[in-house]
Amino acid sequence: MGEQVGLRERKKQRTRWAISSAAVRLFQESGFDQVSVADVAAAAEVSKPTLFAYFPTKEDLVLHRFADHETEAARVVRERADDEAPLAALRRHFLDGLDRHDPITGLNDTRDVLEFQHLLYSTPALLARLPAYILRGEEALADALADIDGTDPFAARIAAGHIVATQRVLSTRNVEEMRIGRTATDVHPEAVARAHAAFDLLENGLGTDFGGSSPVRR
Amino acid sequence: MGEQVGLRERKKQRTRWAISSAAVRLFQESGFDQVSVADVAAAAEVSKPTLFAYFPTKEDLVLHRFADHETEAARVVRERADDEAPLAALRRHFLDGLDRHDPITGLNDTRDVLEFQHLLYSTPALLARLPAYILRGEEALADALADIDGTDPFAARIAAGHIVATQRVLSTRNVEEMRIGRTATDVHPEAVARAHAAFDLLENGLGTDFGGSSPVRR
DNA sequence: ACGAAAGATTAACTCGGTCAACTAAATTAT
DNA sequence: ATAATTTAGTTGACCGAGTTAATCTTTCGT
Numbered sequence: 001m002g003e004q005v006g007l008r009e010r011k012k013q014r015t016r017w018a019i020s021s022a023a024v025r026l027f028q029e030s031g032f033d034q035v036s037v038a039d040v041a042a043a044a045e046v047s048k049p050t051l052f053a054y055f056p057t058k059e060d061l062v063l064h065r066f067a068d069h070e071t072e073a074a075r076v077v078r079e080r081a082d083d084e085a086p087l088a089a090l091r092r093h094f095l096d097g098l099d100r101h102d103p104i105t106g107l108n109d110t111r112d113v114l115e116f117q118h119l120l121y122s123t124p125a126l127l128a129r130l131p132a133y134i135l136r137g138e139e140a141l142a143d144a145l146a147d148i149d150g151t152d153p154f155a156a157r158i159a160a161g162h163i164v165a166t167q168r169v170l171s172t173r174n175v176e177e178m179r180i181g182r183t184a185t186d187v188h189p190e191a192v193a194r195a196h197a198a199f200d201l202l203e204n205g206l207g208t209d210f211g212g213s214s215p216v217r218r
Numbered sequence: 219m220g221e222q223v224g225l226r227e228r229k230k231q232r233t234r235w236a237i238s239s240a241a242v243r244l245f246q247e248s249g250f251d252q253v254s255v256a257d258v259a260a261a262a263e264v265s266k267p268t269l270f271a272y273f274p275t276k277e278d279l280v281l282h283r284f285a286d287h288e289t290e291a292a293r294v295v296r297e298r299a300d301d302e303a304p305l306a307a308l309r310r311h312f313l314d315g316l317d318r319h320d321p322i323t324g325l326n327d328t329r330d331v332l333e334f335q336h337l338l339y340s341t342p343a344l345l346a347r348l349p350a351y352i353l354r355g356e357e358a359l360a361d362a363l364a365d366i367d368g369t370d371p372f373a374a375r376i377a378a379g380h381i382v383a384t385q386r387v388l389s390t391r392n393v394e395e396m397r398i399g400r401t402a403t404d405v406h407p408e409a410v411a412r413a414h415a416a417f418d419l420l421e422n423g424l425g426t427d428f429g430g431s432s433p434v435r436r
Numbered sequence: 437a438c439g440a441a442a443g444a445t446t447a448a449c450t451c452g453g454t455c456a457a458c459t460a461a462a463t464t465a466t
Numbered sequence: 467a468t469a470a471t472t473t474a475g476t477t478g479a480c481c482g483a484g485t486t487a488a489t490c491t492t493t494c495g496t
Contacts, residue, residue, distance in 0.1 A: 008442075008493055015443095036482060047445050052484060085429020131349030145428065152427075154391070158416050159424045161383030165356075169379050173372070198376050203430035205423030206377050209370075210363065211303020212421035226462055226473075233474090254451060265476050270453060 016054050019044040023061035028115055032062075032123040059129045062119065066133045069104050073163065074140035078147070086145060090163060091199040094170070098191050101184050106174030107191050109184040117175055138164040166198050234272050237262040241279035246333055250280075250341040277347045280337065284351045287322050291381065292358035296365070304363060308381060309417040312388070316409050319402050324392030325409050327402040335393055356382040384416050 022043040026035045037058050041051045055061050073090060080089035097105040103113045120126050142160035146153040173194065177187045206212075240261040244253045255276050259269045273279050291308060298307035315323040321331045338344050360378035364371040391412065395405045419427075 006494080011493090012443085037484085038482080048483090049446090049485075050444055053443080056484090058483065087424060087428045087430045091430070128350045129346065131353050132346045135349050154412060155415070155419065155427055157387050157391075158384060158419055159428055161387050162380045162419075162424060165379030165383045166376060169375050173375075194372060197373070199430070201373065201376055201380075201423070203423045203425035205419070205421045205425075206305060206380060207421035207423075209373055210305045210377055212305045212309070212417070224463085229462090230474080255453085256451080266452090267454075267477090268475055271474080274453095276452065 015044075015046060015050070019046060019051055019054055020061055020064065024116070024119070027062065027123075028119050032058075032119065032125060037061075059126055062123075062126055063129055063133060065116075066130070067136075070133065070137040071140045072104070073137060073167070074144035077141065077144040086148065087163075087199065087203055090167075091195070094167065094195055094199075095192060098188060098195060104171065105191070106171035106176075106178065107184050107187060109178050109182075114178060117179065121175075121179065134164060134168055162202055166202055170195055170198055233262075233264065233268075237264060237269055237272055238279060238282065242334070242337070245280065245341075246337050250276075250337065250343060255279075277344055280341075280344055281347055281351060283334075284348070285354075288351060288355040289358045290322070291355060291385070292362035295359065295362040304366065304377075305381075305417065305421055308385075309413070312385065312413055312417075313410060316406060316413060322389065323409070324389035324394075324396065325402050325405060327396050327400075332396060335397065339393075339397065352382060352386055380420055384420055388413055388416055 019040065023035075023040045026040055026043055029035075037051060038048055040061065041048045044051070055064060076089050076093045077086045080086065084092075094105065096102075098107050101108045101110075103110075108114075120130070138160050141164060142153075142157045145151060145156035145159055148156075170191075174187065174191050177191075178184065201209075237258065241253075241258045244258055244261055247253075255269060256266055258279065259266045262269070273282065294307050294311045295304045298304065302310075312323065314320075316325050319326045319328075321328075326332075338348070356378050359382060360375045363369060363374035363377055366374075388409075392405065392409050395409075396402065424430075
């Protein structure tokens with residue numbers, strides 16, 4: 001009755017996890033380029049074709065962790081309360097993330113997270129693929145925004161671009177602070193201030209700071 | 219006297235162009251994945267190592283054309299008149315691009331450009347690398363904005379994110395219109411309207427359309 | 437318990453990208 | 467002009483990512 005998970009499915013999950021964790025461990029030990037996928041497959045005790053049945057490329061062995069959070073912004077918008085504006089929901093969610101030291105905000109100084117960030121930031125091949133992941137999340141957010149009644153789909157697309165860019169810059173900045181050795185607790189107040197400043201820019205525009213051609217509106 | 223270009227340098231330029239154009243031609247004829255770099259090298263009458271001396275990866279054989287425009291936004295900001303606001307300069311430059319049917323705006327229905335876009339949009343491997351190129355342009359723009367006196371570097375970074383996202387969405391939309399067979403002249407008025415709408419959003423923020431948590435400011 | 441189906445393995449292969457040793461051609465100096 | 471020095475290019479071999487086909491094993495439905 002109900003959701004029979006099945007032995008087969010459970011094994012697949014275990015295998016997937018075994019491959020991914022073996023990969024990240026080996027990459028962190030010896031460097032992404034110094035470890036071959038054959039090494040990873042051997043460490044995970046699977047064959048090379050099996051590895052590629054689970055992960056389409058070597059990079060995805062690491063980056064799939066971002067794919068899990070890909071639709072987070074879209075979800076926040078879709079699941080917000082009826083009386084809450086999309087931007088308010090996203091601001092609240094990001095600030096919550098900072099309070100919880102959610103790794104996605106960059107504000108996390110756990111050893112595991114720091115080492116993962118280090119792997120990421122010291123491997124050009126991984127960095128190069130990151131923007132593509134982020135873009136997929138942007139499209140999901142654009143759809144979520146466009147589904148709001150009375151919204152212009154084009155404005156939704158633009159808005160999604162602004163929002164995702166904002167979150168990306170905020171997180172990146174926090175990661176940089178962590179990587180130079182500061183603690184999450186130490187940085188937290190500044191991170192909150194930056195988040196508020198950034199979301200204010202989102203809501204009120206760049207006009208004040210970077211001027212525009214249009215005569216001052218309103 | 220003056221800028222001796224040198225035979226050697228001229229030959230290098232010719233070789234580079236021979237490789238790139240042979241690549242694009244072959245890719246367009248038979249598909250990116252169906253053509254090997256060995257095929258390209260043969261068609262350009264160079265060896266494989268020579269090809270990779272000019273272009274770091276197979277994808278770059280196509281995408282290097284974007285690298286040339288990478289710093290365009292940054293340049294527009296740096297070279298603007300003293301009394302012109304950054305956003306005004308960027309808006310003007312984009313609208314100029316639309317008028318000139320500059321391919322970078324997406325509003326160009328020339329056969330060559332359309333075929334190039336088709337190659338790009340029908341090749342996942344190329345699409346996946348595009349965002350990384352765009353991100354480099356974003357960083358250049360952030361630097362240009364930060365160099366303006368009295369500008370907060372963090373605000374500059376956020377602004378660059380918003381601006382590049384805006385231009386990317388505008389261009390992509392225009393490309394989509396071209397790809398469904400409409401003419402540049404036909405689409406031009408809408409494209410101009412969208413550009414103005416998008417830059418207005420940039421200047422005035424998303425607050426009006428997507429709400430916010432902050433009590434109405436100013 | 438048994439047949440169907442899904443998952444994994446082995447082995448061989450293609451292709452992107454690199455390296456080292458060698459050759460040819462352009463530049464500089466005598 | 468010609469020798470000496472750089473610099474670009476070629477050849478051939480190599481490594482590693484990713485794929486394919488044939489075969490074998492394990493789980494699932496009845």
